Amino acid sequence: MKRNRILLIEDNVILAETIRELLLISGFDNVKTLPNGVEIEKVLNSFEPDLVLMDIKLQDEKDGIIVAKTIRSLKSTPIVFISSFNDKATIDRAKEVNPEAFILKPFSKETLNITIEIILNNHYSKSDRNLEIENQIDNDILYVRDRGWLKKINVYDIDFIKTEGSYTRIITKDKEFTLRSPIKDIISNLPSGIFIRVHKSYIINLKNIDAINSKELIIGNHKIPIGKNHYSELQNHITKINS
Numbered sequence: 001m002k003r004n005r006i007l008l009i010e011d012n013v014i015l016a017e018t019i020r021e022l023l024l025i026s027g028f029d030n031v032k033t034l035p036n037g038v039e040i041e042k043v044l045n046s047f048e049p050d051l052v053l054m055d056i057k058l059q060d061e062k063d064g065i066i067v068a069k070t071i072r073s074l075k076s077t078p079i080v081f082i083s084s085f086n087d088k089a090t091i092d093r094a095k096e097v098n099p100e101a102f103i104l105k106p107f108s109k110e111t112l113n114i115t116i117e118i119i120l121n122n123h124y125s126k127s128d129r130n131l132e133i134e135n136q137i138d139n140d141i142l143y144v145r146d147r148g149w150l151k152k153i154n155v156y157d158i159d160f161i162k163t164e165g166s167y168t169r170i171i172t173k174d175k176e177f178t179l180r181s182p183i184k185d186i187i188s189n190l191p192s193g194i195f196i197r198v199h200k201s202y203i204i205n206l207k208n209i210d211a212i213n214s215k216e217l218i219i220g221n222h223k224i225p226i227g228k229n230h231y232s233e234l235q236n237h238i239t240k241i242n243s
Contacts, residue, residue, distance in 0.1 A: 003120045007047060008033045009040075009054035009067065010082075019053070019082075019112070026113040036060035037067030044075055050124070051100075051116060056083040056090060068097040078123045080115060082107070142189060144170065144177050151177070155190055159219045161203040173220065198234055199227040206237055 006028050010016035016033050023031050032047050034040075036058050043049075052071060056064040068079050081094055084105040094102060100119045103111060143150040157172045163183040170177040170186070179186070187195060187203055197203050198217065202224050211218040212234075216225050226234060 003050040003124055004028045005030045005047065005050045006032070006116070007043065007049035007052045007054075009035075009037060009052065009058070009064065011035045011055065011059045022109045022112055023116075025109060026116075028116070037062050037064070037070065040067055040070055041074060044071065044077070049077055051078045051080065051120060053080045053082060053116070056081050056085060056094065065093050065097060068099065072097055078119050080119065140191075144179060146177055153177070156194075156205070156207070158190075158195075158205050159208050160205065160222065160224060161186055161195075163201050171222070193237075196230075196233065196237055198230045199225050209238075212238070 004027065006023055008016060008019055008023070008031055010019060010033065013035075016035075020031050020033060032043065032049070034043065037054075038060065052068075054064045054067065058064055058067070062070075064081060064083075068081075071077060071079060078100040079097065080101045080103060081099050082103045082105060083090065083094075086104055091102070100123065101115050103115060140155055142153045142155055144153060145151075153170065153172060153175075159171050159173060161183060162169045162171065168179045168181055168183050168186060170179065183201075183203060187197070190203075194206055195203050196206060204217065204219065204224060208219050209217050210220065212226075214226070214231055216223050217234075218224070
């Protein structure tokens with residue numbers, strides 16, 4: 001999906017039109033401009049911007065930072081501040097909303113374009129990956145995307161997880177799923193204390209270990225290597241489970 005919906009909030013009419021033209025030249029052909037954030041909630045819902053680009057100093061009782069706080073409470077849309085002010089007080093206030101970037105005026109078309117392209121890529125690549133794994137509230141169920149379906153996996157049925165390049169394989173007792181999500185995104189959705197990394201390429205379910213030595217462990221018919229840096233931690237977890 002092409003991400004080109006940019007919401008520009010700038011109260012200087014001439015500058016707003018200049019920035020809009022720069023965006024159009026750079027290929028962002030769906031740009032909506034606002035002079036302030038008075039109707040921000042309505043516009044977020046109707047326009048659904050992929051990114052919000054806004055000045056900090058607006059001719060309104062709500063400056064850009066206050067508007068950004070409203071956006072953060074409603075959406076996860078990336079926010080880029082543009083401002084001619086770089087004093088400590090302004091920067092400290094801007095940091096409160098964790099903007100994806102802060103562009104200091106004046107700026108070039110290249111700076112604007114590169115900043116937006118990188119943010120859109122990083123933000124939505126991560127979001128798209130996370131769509132492959134959806135964690136149910138009780139933390140016992142994962143839904144993984146497989147051939148157009150979201151399929152349910154009981155996390156305790158997972159024997160181990162293996163990363164292979166840009167792909168990750170989830171191995172259960174009777175099924176196998178291949179995802180395009182990095183292994184770190186998967187482990188963050190698993191209950192702590194049960195799943196641990198035993199090798200740079202493997203995460204295992206401690207409760208399903210059948211045998212272990214200092215170099216490898218066995219789960220079912222699979223032999224899984226143990227990295228030197230992970231053996232001590234593995235021993236500690238096994239002690240806790242067996243105690």
